[in-house]
Amino acid sequence: MTTNLMHAGFAKNPSVLRVGVLRGGIEIKQFLRQRESVVFTLLFPVMLLFIFGSVFKDTIAPGVTFSRYFVAGMIASGLVNTGFQQLAITIPMERDFGTLKRLRGIPMSPVSYFIGKVILVTVSMLVQVGMLLAFGTLFFGLKLPTSTELWLRFTWLVIVGSISSTILGIAFSSIPKSGRGASAVVSPIVIVLQFFSGVFFVFSSLPKWMQDFAAIFPLKWLTQGMRSVFLPNSFAVREVAHSWELGKTFLVLVIWIIVGTIWALRSFKWSDK
């Protein structure tokens, strides 16, 4: 027997938070080295912004062009892309590749793994929202809010929206049967929700059944919330409810956070067997 057997139990493991931060760093490093993830998660929404923003320049209300309406919707979509879509696709891949099994077999708390994911989502979300704000302002007539109240509203929408998006992404990661198939399961859901939730079309002009269906899910509420931040206050009367419904928006998002947490705790799988 040599000395390497002697140390066990003497030194302490690094803290759960410290390991979580290290995981966040390694997650970001890997994210940036995967060309598909950078293009798909970060650049694709910006490309969409340019395509839709350049094609649909009609004015839909006094002082509101469709491209301005669309940018608000894309910022809400950014929260869904970087949280829900990213996690619901990459976690099944990590399960297939053996990443999760390996992490389960080492002295790491599962909490550290999720801290790493939260850091990855936060950083990619900030980059994405930052790019959409910058390009929207420069090219598509987006007006940044001038009042503190609107900035505070924007902040809570981003925070609560990201939390629900992240938790639902973790919960949904148990659904795709394989890593390879995950993107085929998740992407259509996100695209359909974007159509139904008033990202690609003006929400109030959609059929009622579509509006009702979209109202079950967070994205519709996030897009409406973002419009309350980036469109003139006078536009509120053109919403389906003739108001921004901010209290209801908060309530729906919090309900999804609770549902998502229970779902994730029950369904999260570290291996496919």
Added chain:
Amino acid sequence: MRNEEKLNSGEVAIEIIGLTKTYKDKKNGDKVAVDGIDLKVFRNEIFAILGPNGAGKTTTVEILEGYRDRDSGQVSVLGVDPSQLSAQDRSWRNRIGIVLQSTEDAADLTVSESVNHFAHYYSNPKNPAEVIDEVGLSDKANSRIRTLSGGQRRRLDVALGIIGGPEILFLDEPTTGFDPEARRSFWELIRKLQSEGTTIVLTTHYLDEAEALADRVAVINEGKIMEISTPENLGGRNEAKARVSYLRNGVREVVITDTPTRAVYELSEEFDGEIPELIVSRPTLEDIYLSMIKSQENK
């Protein structure tokens, strides 16, 4: 090391009593994977688990690693029952290392980044650069993992398995897909780890691997232990009759005997010196193993 008595007097690293595990499957009927296994692994030995596909090797090892629940039986790994661990309890995991069957993770990191990162999880890790050197990947330290060959990838898996300085290292079919040279150098690495005090439990399909490495082997089939022994003594191999074959007038003759030396001596007298194309052999581990597996199938 190859001394059963010395091992038997040693400290127990792993003990399993009456282990069972059945996989529930409503469609195809339940599958009994492990059907009452008892075994002990001693500190610092290399213990090989042999058996055909689906014999219960991986299930048994995954129960020891804390990946799977069992249905019944007692399990102790370094004095701890893996099924009783909470996810937050990290001290036991500090003391074991796991090399999984196949992994493709972290393809975009370099070898060095990956080993350095994993060192952070442990209370008292080994030096990452030394570990990379130990598994023979120094030349590849700054290469992306996706560019590694299959054998190099497995060496990295071993590096990640030993970075925490484990007392027990589990290896699940570690050399599947290796070329003969890579396999030899992998065996050297495993022997070196043993010489440093690590207890090693490996599953394998390869009889030559078990023979080259293991102090003791357990043969598992259909969820049951058929025998636990040293490779030399498995299946009464040490007492098996020898086979003396040679050419007489261009025709191969075979003598099966307990006294091969005498047989050769007599033949040598008869031929007056050189016996044409003489071969003296005993059953290989593979012969013994295959006859064990076959005899159970015929039951």
